Amino acid sequence: MAVMTYREALNLALREEMRRDPRVFVMGEEVGLYDGAYKVTQGLLREFGERRVVDTPICESGFTGVGIGAAMLGLRPVIEMMTFNFSILALDQIVNSAAKMLYMSGGQYNIPIVVRGPGGPAAQLAAQHSQSMESYFYHVPGLKVVRPSTPADAKGLLKSAIRDDNPVIFIEAETLYAVKGEVPEDPDFTIPLGRAAVRREGTDVTVIAYMGMMYRALEVAEELSKDGISVEIVDPRTLRPMDTETIIGSVRKTHRAVVLEAGAGFAGMGSEIAAFITESAFDDLDAPVERVTGENAPMPYAKNLEVLKTPSRAKIAAAIRKVCYA
């Protein structure tokens, strides 16, 4: 174990996988000479050379398409989106080519590609650069979607994503890059996709949250513990495939659930989780599943409005109290 930042954990995962498998290469804007816009690819160009660390023009649809072609022919590209907001430009390549190729080629071409980069709200990035882009992808059959919350998860899940034979959308968070945590240095350490983690054990209510919302939930849980409310926090880590078993197991124990989501809530991850909890654990519920989501508005630039747009600790606490009838 070593203590390192989320950013360093990602860098280590890339480095280890590139050492382990010569087919793995990274490609994207500023990933080489500039060491990556958020320094995730720092030092990779020096170690692996420009055939495996490829700087591209500013054209997401182009380099994502090149990556998919490379994957069809046997390579294992890791495509960096400078931010995931830019993946909208590559949506056609990801949704129509990467996600469907295995199906449409009758099983001839699988696409072992990872599209990674930061996403979700950060500090005053405003409307176009604060989006929780996962909702654009987890709806699509054929894509796996990962949102790792801790440095260890970042490393273990990125390695699993690279080793996966199918397209994986791997969305990090700018706000978490500097978060430090213990990370196994073992190059064989991986975390399988589709496994949730219980971040905090509790008995009264299950809060399902990932990334920044998960950390916020931990703070709220601490506050509420003073009032005798025991909060269990489940971090799904992989949104698709979703570890419904762990979530349902937790809800069966606590009988109440609150789902947090940074993005706007309509047809969001909260809706999906609330739906399958109701389907699978109806008779175990002592209250309707509650969602706390971002407001239905573009992210404002003004700091005070930005605070209003995102789920606050107060809103989270209120939702938890509501389902606990406290």
Add this chain to the structure above:
Amino acid sequence: MITKVMMPKLSDAMETGKVIQWLKKEGEPVKGGDVIAEIETDKANVELEAFGSGVLRKILVQPGGQVPVGELIGIIADPSDDVSGLATAPVAANLGVSSAPAPSAPLVAVPDHETYRSVPATRTVVPATRAVAVAAAPVPVAGRVKASPLARKVAGQAGVDLRLIQGSGPGGRIVRRDVEAAATAPRMAPPPVPPARPAASVPARAAFVVPPRPEAEYDDVALSPIRTAIAKRMPLAKAPIPHFYVTADVAMDRAWALRAELNALEGQPKVSVNDLIIKACALALLKNPGVNASFQGQGIRVHHRAHIGVAVALDEGLITPVLRDCDVKPLGQIAVESRDLAERARGGKLRVPEMTGATFSISNLGMFDVDEFSAIINPPEGAILAVGSVVEKPVVENGEVRIGRRVKLTLSCDHRVMDGAMGARFLQDVKRLLQEPLRLLA
């Protein structure tokens, strides 16, 4: 969406209700489940909850206004909804009880006995006035019981009837904790005993003062809601029900000693003589289900639960909170719950479901130094037990006179439901249980 706010019907006997106050103003936003007004019924003051969300657009009955059940008293709607038609229209559309006078029930008719209907879990009694004992029929407000899925599951496993539980969740939803409270323990530790009420507890010691003669030759006193209900209900109980009475003299020496021993135990709830009698009746009712029965017109309903109404005297009248499932509750729990119910009855804090659903009643005037008396049956129950004072007196045993403790119990029975022998057998069992009181602990 437009939600009509109606005067709720909260008891069998209730025909009109009075708006005490509105807790929301016109134009104020309202969420479903919000308490919007306080209503005075013939039984109690209750909080009226909104069944829909929006804005309280119109208040049609001002505080102090008294209207028939079912009358439109307010309107909740979205700000954009047109409510002008509703707000000005007379109330003729509402259940038909308002414009035409309700046909008065024939006086000789036995009141219909309610099949168990859902008790609306949304209403709570607020402290203020007293509820009345005689109107203890199940509250006849139709509608499904709101309960969380888990509460339903737990209730099913524990054999708890959700219709009898007051929900504590939003909009009166019954949640798990409500079921568990009903299934296991008394809701709360008995509240501290308030300062003794001199009139009730130590009548003999109060100074005897004749008040000065008033100027007026007489006063006409308006009927309070509780007196109105008693006045209306009692003739419907006493007149049509053919009462007969059986009395027994019960030796209470062993019960008295057992009670003293129980009450000397530290950390145990204090048990009253009445608690012992409640438990004895509950067991005897199970053994004599014919007494635990109600006349239903075409048939007799035989109850297999001993839900016992325990009469509590208030200054304003009588109230009978119901102690449920006395047949299966241990004596200590009966003691805690009966005291809790009585205290809350005196504080006017009983909930509606706690005043309904008894299968048998006990009225105890022992504290008033009464030898014996006969009580009026509280329909749809089939019998009621009247308890006098436990007194020391000379008793003859084996040809010798000694001092013993005795109490006189008088059972009033509905002859349509049972005959003398059945009532006597029941009383015999109560007597035996009280004279062999360890059976009450078994």
